[in-house]
Amino acid sequence: MGNGTSKVLNSEEDLDSIPTAQGGLSRLAIARLKSAGVPVAPLLMRVGLTPEAIADPEERLSVRSQVALLDEAAIALKDECLGFTLARDFDPRELGLLYYVMASSQTLGDALKRVARYSKITNDAVVVGYREGNRLIISLSYSGVPRHSDRHQIEFCMFAVLRLCRVLTGQNLVPQYFSIAHHRSQGTSEMARFVGTKVEFGADRDEFALNPDVRELPLIHADTHLNDLLLKYCEAALADRRGDVSQLRTRVENAISSLLPHGRVLLEDVARSGGSLPR
Numbered sequence: 001m002g003n004g005t006s007k008v009l010n011s012e013e014d015l016d017s018i019p020t021a022q023g024g025l026s027r028l029a030i031a032r033l034k035s036a037g038v039p040v041a042p043l044l045m046r047v048g049l050t051p052e053a054i055a056d057p058e059e060r061l062s063v064r065s066q067v068a069l070l071d072e073a074a075i076a077l078k079d080e081c082l083g084f085t086l087a088r089d090f091d092p093r094e095l096g097l098l099y100y101v102m103a104s105s106q107t108l109g110d111a112l113k114r115v116a117r118y119s120k121i122t123n124d125a126v127v128v129g130y131r132e133g134n135r136l137i138i139s140l141s142y143s144g145v146p147r148h149s150d151r152h153q154i155e156f157c158m159f160a161v162l163r164l165c166r167v168l169t170g171q172n173l174v175p176q177y178f179s180i181a182h183h184r185s186q187g188t189s190e191m192a193r194f195v196g197t198k199v200e201f202g203a204d205r206d207e208f209a210l211n212p213d214v215r216e217l218p219l220i221h222a223d224t225h226l227n228d229l230l231l232k233y234c235e236a237a238l239a240d241r242r243g244d245v246s247q248l249r250t251r252v253e254n255a256i257s258s259l260l261p262h263g264r265v266l267l268e269d270v271a272r273s274g275g276s277l278p279r
Contacts, residue, residue: 019124019144023054023061024094025156028086029073030054038076047072063125063145063153070152081187083152087159088194092167098122099164101234104227108169109215112138115161118234126157129207135176136215139207147206151182154206162195162208169217172196175210179203 026049033040041051047068053059074082092099098118102111109132116130116138129139140157141147147154158180165173174196183202191199195208 019063020060021063021066021123021125022096022121023057023059023066024096024122025086025153026061026066026069027054027057028090028094029070029082032082032086033073033076036077043069043072043076063123064149067145067150067153070150070156074152081155081190083155083157084159084187084191084194087156087163090160092160092164095122095160097230097234097237101227101230102164103168103219103221104223104230105219106222106224106227107215108165108217108219109136111168111219112136112161112165112215114231114234115164118238121234121237123157126153128157128161132212132215134212135209136212137207137209139205141206147181151184154182155180158206158208159191159194165210165214168219168221169214170220171217173210173214175208178208179205181206 030040030044033043040054044051044054047065049061049065049069053061070082074080079085098115098121101114101118105111105114112130116128119126119128125142125145127141127143129137129141131137131139138161140154140161142150142154158178162173162175162178176197177200178195178197179200181203188199188201
């Protein structure tokens with residue numbers, strides 16, 4: 001383990017038990033490092049990743065390696081709040097399929113239910129919860145990765161979900177409360193300005209609450225036909241991420257990305273562009 005490489009796995013069960021992620025967050029951090037002129041190869045070696053894995057968007061990365069990479073990147077960039085910084089600045093379309101299935105939903109409540117069900121496609125370790133009641137509560141928890149080992153990934157996820165709520169509705173939604181389980185002493189005022197209310201650190205859980213009425217807010221890019229198409233794919237991706245689904249994801253996302261600047265994306269447009277789905 002001293003040379004930064006991951007330990008050899010002895011069975012298929014071992015491989016399946018390691019939480020992986022699509023690695024978009026790692027690639028955002030690497031792009032930030034490169035733009036700052038920080039050499040990335042030594043950093044990648046320290047966390048057990050390779051430049052080849054980062055360069056291949058189809059390569060899933062160990063979530064533990066991603067968490068370690070973000071810690072290293074935060075130190076190199078002197079950005080104690082790197083997860084928050086990336087969540088505030090990134091293009092939501094870089095989330096790929098998860099963004100598009102949310103954006104094409106009819107209402108914010110529908111979109112949040114989609115992210116709760118399909119977040120595993122993007123990151124095995126992040127479990128998103130959605131509860132309706134006197135408040136609409138979005139919670140995050142970890143599976144297969146110790147929560148205490150992470151700060152930047154969970155902060156990215158928390159602030160990114162809130163930002164998506166705002167982007168998709170076109171409204172500056174302010175949570176009733178916003179809580180994060182780990183402790184933090186720096187950067188809290190900037191985070192509070194972004195959220196619109198105090199961010200409570202050292203809380204019992206990672207979650208935030210919105211007014212329950214916001215679940216009925218219509219989304220700017222709602223498209224029933226596209227959403228139906230993407231839901232079929234998401235269900236297939238949940239069932240089997242290891243087969244032809246990974247290649248299909250790229251075809252679907254590329255088709256959608258090329259069509260979105262021209263307005264609404266229709267089912268026949270995606271199919272014509274090569275993004276047909278398995279039956």
